[in-house]
Amino acid sequence: MTWKEALEINTFPDDKLRADDVWDEAFNCNYSADGRYLLEAEAFPSEVTVRPGTQIICDDAFAYQDYMDDENEASYLEKIDLPEGLTHIGEGAFDGCAYLRSIRLPKTLVSIGGGAFAFCASLKTVTCPESLRVIGPDAFCECYELQRVHLNAGLEAIGKGAFSQCDALREIRVPAGMLSHFKAMIPKSLHRYLREGR
Numbered sequence: 001m002t003w004k005e006a007l008e009i010n011t012f013p014d015d016k017l018r019a020d021d022v023w024d025e026a027f028n029c030n031y032s033a034d035g036r037y038l039l040e041a042e043a044f045p046s047e048v049t050v051r052p053g054t055q056i057i058c059d060d061a062f063a064y065q066d067y068m069d070d071e072n073e074a075s076y077l078e079k080i081d082l083p084e085g086l087t088h089i090g091e092g093a094f095d096g097c098a099y100l101r102s103i104r105l106p107k108t109l110v111s112i113g114g115g116a117f118a119f120c121a122s123l124k125t126v127t128c129p130e131s132l133r134v135i136g137p138d139a140f141c142e143c144y145e146l147q148r149v150h151l152n153a154g155l156e157a158i159g160k161g162a163f164s165q166c167d168a169l170r171e172i173r174v175p176a177g178m179l180s181h182f183k184a185m186i187p188k189s190l191h192r193y194l195r196e197g198r
Helices: 003-007 179-183 188-193
Strands: 022-024 029-031 037-041 047-049 079-081 125-127 148-150 171-174 194-196
Touching (some): 171 179, 188 194
Parallel strands (some): 171 194
16 A cells, blocks of 8 residues: 555544444443444543554544643543554544553554644654554654654655654664655754664
């Protein structure tokens, strides 16, 4: 799947997907009838395990919502276990998860939507799996504690502002021999953090 094809996949939880949806009482998450889409989560606990078979986490699923009434305007989520087989993380899916300390992205992931991890202020490291093709605009913006990012050889597109306002950023690691490839996708202001090899 190319990055353009990845962007064509619907990650919005529309009425068709909500028909005959299934509620997971253990983690307060709502899934499509076929189990492929995690549609939304409400009043979820601080630690969540996403069901095996889930392929898409829909837009804003774990994002901060007004009812959370947190003084930092942060989502409750601190830890999430993502299954292998997950291919898409929708726009804003984890926006405002300021207490989320780490994220293990599955080896099957193809796309990270725009603003997916915006304001995940406690994230320190992100490692992209080899399957990843696209990182959307503002995907990791305002991740103030983010220090290291490991990008993969198969990455074809990085959206504008994907790593903006990542004040602690010190290293963007890219595969050997691919420095020019990534310089073309990353703003010049971040070129000083680029490092080749493992």
